[in-house]
Amino acid sequence: MKPKRQNDLGKDPLGPLLLRLAVPAITAQLVNALYNIVDRMYIGHIQGVGDLALTGLGVAFPVLMFISALSALAGMGGGSRAAIRMGAGDEEGANAILGGCTALLVLVSIVVTVVFQLLREPMLYAFGASGNTIGYASGYLKIYLWGTIAVQLSLGLNNFITTQGFSTTSMLTVVIGAVCNIVLDPIFIFGLDLGVQGAALATILSQAVSAVWVLAFLTGRKSRLKIRRRHLRLDPKVLLPVAAIGVSPFIMQSTESLVNIALNSSLKHYGSDTFVGAMTIASSVMQVLTMPFMGLSQGAQPIIGYNYGAGNTDRVKRTFRMMFAAGMSLSILGFTLVQLFPGAFIAIFNDKPELVQATEWAMHIYFGGMFMLGMQFSCQQTFVALGQARVSLFLALLRKIVLLIPLVYLLPRVLPALLPPAMADREVFSVYLAEPIADICAATVTGLVFLWKFPRILKKRTGELSGGPA
Numbered sequence: 314m315k316p317k318r319q320n321d322l323g324k325d326p327l328g329p330l331l332l333r334l335a336v337p338a339i340t341a342q343l344v345n346a347l348y349n350i351v352d353r354m355y356i357g358h359i360q361g362v363g364d365l366a367l368t369g370l371g372v373a374f375p376v377l378m379f380i381s382a383l384s385a386l387a388g389m390g391g392g393s394r395a396a397i398r399m400g401a402g403d404e405e406g407a408n409a410i411l412g413g414c415t416a417l418l419v420l421v422s423i424v425v426t427v428v429f430q431l432l433r434e435p436m437l438y439a440f441g442a443s444g445n446t447i448g449y450a451s452g453y454l455k456i457y458l459w460g461t462i463a464v465q466l467s468l469g470l471n472n473f474i475t476t477q478g479f480s481t482t483s484m485l486t487v488v489i490g491a492v493c494n495i496v497l498d499p500i501f502i503f504g505l506d507l508g509v510q511g512a513a514l515a516t517i518l519s520q521a522v523s524a525v526w527v528l529a530f531l532t533g534r535k536s537r538l539k540i541r542r543r544h545l546r547l548d549p550k551v552l553l554p555v556a557a558i559g560v561s562p563f564i565m566q567s568t569e570s571l572v573n574i575a576l577n578s579s580l581k582h583y584g585s586d587t588f589v590g591a592m593t594i595a596s597s598v599m600q601v602l603t604m605p606f607m608g609l610s611q612g613a614q615p616i617i618g619y620n621y622g623a624g625n626t627d628r629v630k631r632t633f634r635m636m637f638a639a640g641m642s643l644s645i646l647g648f649t650l651v652q653l654f655p656g657a658f659i660a661i662f663n664d665k666p667e668l669v670q671a672t673e674w675a676m677h678i679y680f681g682g683m684f685m686l687g688m689q690f691s692c693q694q695t696f697v698a699l700g701q702a703r704v705s706l707f708l709a710l711l712r713k714i715v716l717l718i719p720l721v722y723l724l725p726r727v728l729p730a731l732l733p734p735a736m737a738d739r740e741v742f743s744v745y746l747a748e749p750i751a752d753i754c755a756a757t758v759t760g761l762v763f764l765w766k767f768p769r770i771l772k773k774r775t776g777e778l779s780g781g782p783a
């Protein structure tokens with residue numbers, strides 16, 4: 314018997330189906346994190362200047378996060394809309410969404426490359442660079458920006474492969490690029506003595522390989538959705554609904570960039586380059602530990618979207634329950650590992666005693682609310698899969714914009730007066746404490762909103778399909 318090549322989102326048993334879709338997606342997310350994590354691992358161990366080079370890369374990291382987030386605007390928004398269209402039997406509409414998103418990703422790439430190259434150094438100083446770290450930050454970003462189009466196409470269009478149920482193929486998109494990056498990094502950084510610029514060059518070449526793989530699949534025979542010339546246009550009727558859905562995951566990812574800017578600039582103001590370096594390591598670990606949540610939601614999203622479009626609300630509810638249970642398990646596991654073994658994570662990036670000590674202290678605080686993130690991601694991403702643009706946008710804004718960024722600036726001004734005078738670095742402690750407070754509050758609100766909205770959304774869809782009252 315030949316192995317099954319495509320999953321049936323409407324009929325396959327849910328447990329094995331979610332496993333088949335989520336495991337490759339989680340793997341892909343973890344491997345995708347290696348694009349930046351591997352760079353930091355090698356850069357942090359450059360002889361003599363590893364700590365400063367690592368800190369410089371941390372200052373440039375918000376720009377990299379923002380570029381990746383832009384791909385979610387078209388990719389996750391388009392993928393969600395395409396899944397609903399396929400569930401409703403409208404494959405031509407789904408193909409139009411794919412073509413429009415491809416054109417949008419190319420346009421965004423051109424604009425971002427030009428604007429960020431012109432503003433590169435002033436932007437990095439504003440993000441927390443110092444005279445000691447600007448050379449490393451600017452050197453890396455200058456090269457990386459030329460690969461923006463490869464990043465946009467590989468990350469954005471890969472969602473359309475996942476949407477069709479080709480989870481293994483979408484995983485290979487990322488694995489192929491990451492393997493190239495792992496191989497090229499030491500050659501360019503150490504072998505050719507290119508330092509941080511070598512790391513950036515290795516990354517964009519690897520992303521280019523992934524982009525070619527995605528384009529080859531979406532123009533080939535196996536794909537149900539295909540990139541066709543007639544659909545490569547910026548049609549507002551197609552792209553506005555995509556943007557309405559995609560703005561939520563875009564904000565979730567791009568606000569991570571804003572948060573890093575706020576944290577780095579505040580830590581530079583109240584502390585030193587050492588605390589900025591500690592934040593670079595802590596945020597790197599956070600990125601790795603939250604990637605499984607994103608992969609889990611990407612695996613569940615096609616099932617939820619397809620069955621919602623088809624009116625199979627029971628499968629929608631059961632899929633969410635599985636995703637929620639897995640998400641909470643992952644978040645509690647991640648919280649426990651960081652609290653018990655922070656040194657094991659830090660050693661991956663740097664071994665300078667001063668930086669290690671500062672980072673270990675920071676991670677205990679920074680990860681204090683991680684055990685709640687499973688609720689935040691599961692509920693918020695389910696709203697995305699259901700096409701609920703406004704509520705998913707509100708919840709995406711809540712955690713980072715409404716809560717975290719204001720707390721980063723407010724707590725260091727208020728909290729130190731309430732802490733013991735003998736406590737060292739009270740302002741820095743207050744900056745790190747903003748993260749767990751925001752995580753716990755946002756997850757609680759998200760869970761309550763979900764309990765109220767979710768059954769009403771499904772009831773309305775059932776009424777639409779039966780012809781009865783919504």
